[in-house]
Amino acid sequence: MITTTTDIHIPNVRLIAKHYNPADVLFFDIETTGFSPRSSSLYLIGVMYYEHDSWKLRQWLGETESDEPLLLRSFVQFAANYVYLIHFNGDRFDLPYVKAKCNTHNLAFLPDQLNSIDIYLKVKPLKKYLKLAHLNQRSLEEYLETDRTDTASGGDLIPICREFQKSHDPLLCEQLLWHNRDDLKGLPGLFPLLSYLDLINGRFTIIRAELSEETESAFSLIVTASLSVNLPKPISCKLDFGYLTAHDTICKIQIPGCKGTLKYFFRDYKNYYYLPAEDTAMHKSVASFIEKEYRVPAKAATCFQKKSGYFLPQAVELCTPAFKENYSDAVTYFECTKQFLENKESLLAYVQNLI
Incomplete structure (x- = not known):
């Protein structure tokens, strides 16, 4: 397993601090060779965190499929020190995938006190306001015109991962780390979208x-x-x-x-008469004094x-x-x-x- 830790500059630091204490936050993203944990493997986990007055990026990359338990154990132990786990669509994919893999390898999963913050679920109500066909991370980054250097998709990286685990080519290694790094950097870049929530929630x-x-x-x-x-x-x-x-x-x-x-x-129309000549209803306590030919029992519509x-x-x-x-x-x-x-x-x- 390859472990890398580097300092990183991320956007919208003040916006993050507005919502969360930076020291409590762990940004998180995974890379896999497929959608199903039964038929695919987890080969890369990346996190961003705040330490010693700066943001840092840590990545655990599997050199072979057998490294999968090492990635999981390293990530779960590291994440246990935080209060918030921030991700994009992780409630539907990343976290269930990691949990299934932990079960497969008889490893402990994340502690219950770690709060999951899914940016996708937060911005989902904005779809009609932003007029976007899709709400994936790439589409939202394009909407905000953020600076993303990586253009590959997760699917594009699957053959690269397999080739890297055979050859251990450092150039292929960098490609895998680069994509995950840009995905992680993009997460705080989406924080300005939370401003729209103040609008649609009437704040x-x-x-x-x-x-x-x-x-x-x-x-x-x-x-x-x-x-x-x-x-x-x-x-x-x-x-x-x-x-x-x-x-x-x-x-x-x-x-x-x-x-x-x-x-x-x-609502209580049975207590009213309808007066056709005047096109109005009147309570029976008053209308009972009006001659019968000028009044009829009221219906709901009259x-x-x-x-x-x-x-x-x-x-x-x-x-x-x-x-x-x-x-x-x-x-x-x-x-x-x-x-x-x-x-x-x-x-x-x-x-x-x-x-």
Whole structure:
């Protein structure tokens, strides 16, 4: 087994420190000759860690397939000193693979107190916002325009690994280490993507809300908010109701509203009469005094009262009372009042729900 340890410069050191104590963090990546631990071998494990005020890269490379237990034992013993194990898609591949191999060789696996941090799972909710066809590490690095020197894939390295384990050619050795090194360096390079999570999780401050009159029956609510983090690149995205744009620390959400008359439907319709001439419902305690020919028992679809004003859509009944155009409509609306526009807590809750 070949073990190498070198000092390494990595990007976004401050972003890492914002989320984790660097001394507690171990970045981790493996290289294998296939996806199944039953029919392939583990030939390289690489880690990055912070020690003596600098970042270091350590790699364990198997010179033959028989070195696999040595790689595993060295890595597990080393990782036991850390609190966080950071990786990309490791919850689905790297960690189950290592665990299966530890079981095969009757070796102890990683301790339970070691917290797994999968960057892929963290950024997965960003797919529609970043408008990427794939969320693999290479695609995300290209999106962020990071500086990657290695162009090979894991599959490209399999024949190189097999040839190296036969010939022990130092040039082939360097190719294997180089790819793993770039994968590891790329992990902290993805940390700026976590800034988008503040946006989609609604961790921002409302600056202002303005109405934009458009037609006699339509208007838009434009909400401007401030983020506590700087986004790496501008984004724009269509929401279920509205459109979002964000740049640097500012985001804007434009929400289409409607002007006119909507209906509030009472749930306990059996306690109401419907008055056809007035196209409204009235509680039986009052409507019982109206002559019978002017009232009929209300049904769910006719048990309503009307309201005119400015209305905004909502995916769930977050704001009440909730109005509809028709009883069977899935989308409900609430009245956009001056009080609502001036209440930043209500505005924030509404916008968070839309995003």
